[in-house]
Amino acid sequence: MGPTIKDVAKAAGVSITTVSRVLNQYTDVNPKTRLKVLQIVEQLGYKPNTVARSLVMNRTNTIGLVVSELSRSRKGHHFMFEVLCGINDRAQELGYDLVLYSTSPLMQQKTPYMDFVRQRRVDGVLLMGIRLDDPYTLEVVDSSVPSVLIDVPLTSKTCSYVQTDNVRGAQLAVEHLIELGHTRIGFVNGHAQAAVSQERLGGYLKALTLAGLPYDPNLIFYGDFEQEDGGIGVEALLAHSPDLTAFFFASDLMAIGGIRALQAGGRSVPGEIAVVGYDDIDVASLVQPSLTTIRQNRYEMGRTGAEALIRMLEHQEEGRGIVLSPELIVRHSSMQ
Amino acid sequence: MGPTIKDVAKAAGVSITTVSRVLNQYTDVNPKTRLKVLQIVEQLGYKPNTVARSLVMNRTNTIGLVVSELSRSRKGHHFMFEVLCGINDRAQELGYDLVLYSTSPLMQQKTPYMDFVRQRRVDGVLLMGIRLDDPYTLEVVDSSVPSVLIDVPLTSKTCSYVQTDNVRGAQLAVEHLIELGHTRIGFVNGHAQAAVSQERLGGYLKALTLAGLPYDPNLIFYGDFEQEDGGIGVEALLAHSPDLTAFFFASDLMAIGGIRALQAGGRSVPGEIAVVGYDDIDVASLVQPSLTTIRQNRYEMGRTGAEALIRMLEHQEEGRGIVLSPELIVRHSSMQ
DNA sequence: CTGTTAGCGCCTTCAG
């Protein structure tokens, strides 16, 4: 293949050691020698072999991104891609390569987290889309490999997390509905094994409490973030409580499914029923009516996560939680 | 870190070589020895160091995915993510790791393709989102590194491509409109430096010709696949030719932008103007009116691309073009 | 069937 450090050394008339010194920014090299070496490097088009370097340095300058069910779930598309972009951009800026892995609960059972990491030789790992009950969740927290969890609020010495403030987000959504005069607000949440679901439930309750509204457990439905779950949730909740005038959904996809079901049932949105979603995916502004929702800065979550990981790697920082702010985006689905 | 092959050898009372033989499925090993070694491997939790292996084998079992402007363009999100999933899944099935890189024309100018590949030590590369006039385009074709282009129909001994039949796709779209009785059909194409744009133009013309309709260059507008380009295109074309009754857009995003502009201008879709898009992104079925479009099986493109690359890698297959079939999806935007 | 011997390309003490 290409020239090696040996070729450079020979052509420059110096030892391999000296070339290595020049390449690694050592200062104790004669300026003339340095220049000569750099010249040859340029001329030969020498590129250091990162594999060899990794072997001796025992670090690869590579971080892994582990995604659960990457291609299975449609809900992921909207959320994950931008996080991925953010991670990728920041990692690249900081000089790290990004390797992608998708897992499933089944695979996680077969291959322990540490085995996985040790074999791939990544310096650190970001994980996204994993649930509280996934095998890796605990392993990640306990392991000695620097890791960052996206949307799972757990920390340890070697484990950080990044998420948007879900309590606050849900609170913003529900307070918005309350301000519009709604008092009977249905909540179609995500599945209970998502950390975000628990937090959003907290925000929903907090908003009710602060407004002095009663908590009615019959107004809550647990779906799986997918579009169809929205419709199912709406019907289930309305069947039991026909007096609902507003719905808060834990994902935009569910909100869209919910709106479709409402419209199919002859109820107009926002005329009779107000709707707020969560995420602000691209579609949110394109559907009719356009969706009032809670925006998460997904790209920034990715960037922040990558940066947090690399700081742990390079400065032995301890794990910590990073919480970004959500934002209420008012559109037509909640207009009076 | 973990145990090395040396530890296994010592514990098993054999030489390193023998352990290596067992690990690499050599047949000339005493069954008893093999068993003993495997036992120790299991017991110690030994995992081979892929970096060391890569160094001596001179191959990393890793493929790169180079994406141009990954996070810049919104148009990419919808298309690229599913291709990515397909690539990732197939690569994983075939035992390869996937490393992600985003480039820009500027970066491509600074770092030649070969330098890039040699430094990262990937065995092969898939490229997506690059334009005909991107620096890498030619380099990829000429280079000795096995590569696969997504949506750029160029081949060489070491370079394959995967795409959906864009001539056919555009033809399906336009023929559908013609069958509905339209004879003055505007075409909002993508930018001319995308290979797909040239081909879709070909399909548009083919459909017209086969139907005996005249070709009017004034009915064609070149956008950049983004939503706003659709609106701009529609207005430009209508200003010149107010008699248009149908539009074909080279992307669903442009189609949505176009529909918005038409509606804002007081023209109903599909009542007065019929619209067909391209891609069948998620949103297509959610907008109002739902979008008639040409579906590309993006996931399959990714899988096929990864597989083609790995076949070149493992069986020294020569580069070839792979063309998948598009499909017309009829929805409301073209209904009479 | 198994061990010995050489590296893969690079970094890093340790002596000059």
Place this chain on the structure above:
DNA sequence: CTGAAGGCGCTAACAG
């Protein structure tokens, strides 16, 4: 300021 020597963990002839 520079070179020689050893080793990272693994594979691959080459002898036995």
